[in-house]
Amino acid sequence: AQSVTQLDSHVSVSEGTPVLLRCNYSSSYSPSLFWYVQHPNKGLQLLLKYTSAATLVKGINGFEAEFKKSETSFHLTKPSAHMSDAAEYFCVVSDRNAGNMLTFGGGTRLMVKP
């Protein structure tokens, strides 16, 4: 069975400072991992995905995430937060045993202070 835990329900940073959103996963097989972002009244937008290629994955809007198998983590980072980054972020896992089904974390709300 697969599962995802986002360790922080809320994260608050100042504009221009680094962002770290933490995610740990559990998977019975080699997983695919994704980060999605959801702005208010919008659907989910794919930020980046890991599918067993390079462990450091670069996404849109300056975000990146590193797959660490030994730590079963897939934390999302950005060197410098922008006001427009304020949104809800979801870490998502899928493995072969689950077909194309995704399991979503509970979400982390990122707040950016001016």
Add this chain to the structure above:
Amino acid sequence: GAGVSQSPSNKVTEKGKDVELRCDPISGHTALYWYRQSLGQGLEFLIYFQGNSAPDKSGLPSDRFSAERTGGSVSTLTIQRTQQEDSAVYLCASSSIGKRYGTQPQHFGDGTRLSIL
């Protein structure tokens, strides 16, 4: 190119009425998913269509919920005899199926915000 389109964007209805929510997936995507997102909650899987296979209905919360996908494209989610706890945002997503399961991301519509009075 067009993304996933959902309609209506907002729906307000009285308790006990039936509602239909529509999803138009990305052209060529064989997989289609419905999710429910309640206020302050994560995503709850409802149902999954893949090509001509029987849908995976394991996430439907009750027999008041049903969904169809006609011609392998447009899908309709129907909620009968709506209850106040059905109030939520209903999201639709579609994806292609890659050679390796689980590697294709899902593309989401903006959702239908359903409010039951």
